[in-house]
Amino acid sequence: MDKYDLLKRINLLEYHQSLLLKLLSNPKLDFYRLIIEKGITEEEVKGFLRTCDELSMKVLDQKAEGFVYFYPLFSEFLVSLPVNLQVEEVIPACITQHIFESLMLEFEKYI
Numbered sequence: 001m002d003k004y005d006l007l008k009r010i011n012l013l014e015y016h017q018s019l020l021l022k023l024l025s026n027p028k029l030d031f032y033r034l035i036i037e038k039g040i041t042e043e044e045v046k047g048f049l050r051t052c053d054e055l056s057m058k059v060l061d062q063k064a065e066g067f068v069y070f071y072p073l074f075s076e077f078l079v080s081l082p083v084n085l086q087v088e089e090v091i092p093a094c095i096t097q098h099i100f101e102s103l104m105l106e107f108e109k110y111i
Helices: 003-025 030-038 042-064 071-080 087-097 101-108
Strands: none
Touching: 003 030, 003 042, 030 087, 042 071, 042 101, 071 101, 087 101
């Protein structure tokens, strides 16, 4: 194992440790628990959250235009998920933790 791999692992452990500390004070943070269990990196989480932010804005725009079906956006969401995460786990975890709750409630209809 070279220095770069070791540094990546240390960064992952530090990130997961910070999430564990948050879980200690609030055990209902299901999304954080999922991130730790699946070994998701901070960069992957940031990318996921950025995508959710963009999709939330698209849903709002489409609702304003009268759209009621958002399956194309759900498909975009599926493609953006980190490899280790399953949509059936992510959506309920985000709803429980109130992360992009309105978006996840829309997407929940498609699982």
